[in-house]
Amino acid sequence: MKTESFRGRDWITDLDYTKEELETILEVAFDLKRKRAVGEPHRLLDGKTLFMIFYNQSLRTRNSFEAGMFQLGGHAHFLDPKKIYTPALPGREIAYTTERVSDVARVLSRMGEAIAIRCYGEPVDWVYGEADKMIREFARWADIPVINMEDDVYHPCQGMADIMTMIEKKGPDLRGKKFVMSWAYSPSPEKPLAVPQSAITVASKFGLNITLAHPEGFELDDNIIDAVKENVRKYGGSFEIVNDMKEAFKDADIVYPKSWTSKHFIPPESPKPDFTKIKELFEKNKDWICDKEKMAIAKPDAIYMHCLPADRGFEVTDEVMDGPQSVVFDEAENRLHAQKAIMALIMR
Structure with a gap:
């Protein structure tokens, strides 16, 4: 069971992780499932914050992350891109409507412990790979882990x-x-x-x-x-x-x-x-x-x-x-x- 290689890493694609690391994730997942089943507290992220940016609608993804953070003792902030200055890559910016991804990533890094993003399809004009590119741009500038909640290439x-x-x-x-x-x-x-x-x-x-x-x-x-x-x-x-x-x-x-x-x-x-x-x-x-x-x-x-x-x-x-x-x-x-x-x- 490999345990020392996770802290602070991004979760963008499972291809970035070894089989042994995926097995560790599964072992922890089964343990947390058991703990929830018997009502055993597991506040492993007590007081920590996850920022969730959803460019697309969601039922399972939003609620599983939000409920999951609560059960782990933390809090998940839901950020609607239309209600904030929409994070955008260079070349896709609109004055007083968007904010460059590099700036959003650095601001949120000062306020919480991870950024999770869902984006594919229409928000990036259906350009295959463009949403994955944006998530990787978040990861480039953020000082905290970036989690891919589904982009146009991967749903890890x-x-x-x-x-x-x-x-x-x-x-x-x-x-x-x-x-x-x-x-x-x-x-x-x-x-x-x-x-x-x-x-x-x-x-x-x-x-x-x-x-x-x-x-x-x-x-x-x-x-x-x-x-x-x-x-x-x-x-x-x-x-x-x-x-x-x-x-x-x-x-x-x-x-x-x-x-x-x-x-x-x-x-x-x-x-x-x-x-x-x-x-x-x-x-x-x-x-x-x-x-x-x-x-x-x-x-x-x-x-x-x-x-x-x-x-x-x-x-x-x-x-x-x-x-x-x-x-x-x-x-x-x-x-x-x-x-x-x-x-x-x-x-x-």
């Missing part, structure tokens, strides 16, 4: 809740288990790539046999794919990409069907976001839904996962989401425990 907090849930349901040794990260249809094409990308980068350090399934046109970031392949080479397991949902689900232990947009029709691959073309691509693949027929292709004890909110009737049927194989609410709860572990370790 969700990734840790996902792997925690897999361990709870499938045992501590995930080697050889088949994990399917699949695209699924939604009427809304405005969904970032962060969740599937972090799901497979985390999983690739735990020996799973990973199948990434999506129709043509929904490819993930090449850098993410390369990182997953390298992790598989180093830690074991396997990785494949298929373009057939039914083929992917065959003999799966864990299925995670979720919608994401096409990076081919947003900048920098496209001069500007073209949601008309993305929508056309979506509509060609309406049969990519997780229903009882597809669950029947997986193993009888397979679990269904989703980060939520799920588009019922499109990504998944009610029968599956509310059925016995669904673990989505355990997964949502584990956001609380995983994030508490991350905060307890880096904000000490």
Whole structure:
């Protein structure tokens, strides 16, 4: 168990952390979950402050961080970018409306112990990687840890809740288990790539046999794919990409069907976001839904996962989401425990 390498570090992507460090986070998360279950106080961040900046709406992320900080003895400040001078990168500034990220980061560093940011999509004009760039700019200037609550490339907090849930349901040794990260249809094409990308980068350090399934046109970031392949080479397991949902689900232990947009029709691959073309691509693949027929292709004890909110009737049927194989609410709860572990370790 590695414990000495966390204090003061940023949490932007799980790729910045070793497998041993991720295992430490999980051990702490399980311990904090037990403590909460039995009512054992754990005020590990007594009197400390987390600043949360949300450019996008949130249910699970905001409440898990806010509740988590309270349970750890601290306080989380919710900052609406529209109600403060909106933090902006150079070149995106508007007089008396925005404030440069470097200035915001240094001010908040004098007043609290960490800054957490969620940003993707419209706030950065759907330029892929621009939100991640902004979070890294916060980290460059802040003297306190910066936590990524989801950007346009990574969602490492969700990734840790996902792997925690897999361990709870499938045992501590995930080697050889088949994990399917699949695209699924939604009427809304405005969904970032962060969740599937972090799901497979985390999983690739735990020996799973990973199948990434999506129709043509929904490819993930090449850098993410390369990182997953390298992790598989180093830690074991396997990785494949298929373009057939039914083929992917065959003999799966864990299925995670979720919608994401096409990076081919947003900048920098496209001069500007073209949601008309993305929508056309979506509509060609309406049969990519997780229903009882597809669950029947997986193993009888397979679990269904989703980060939520799920588009019922499109990504998944009610029968599956509310059925016995669904673990989505355990997964949502584990956001609380995983994030508490991350905060307890880096904000000490």
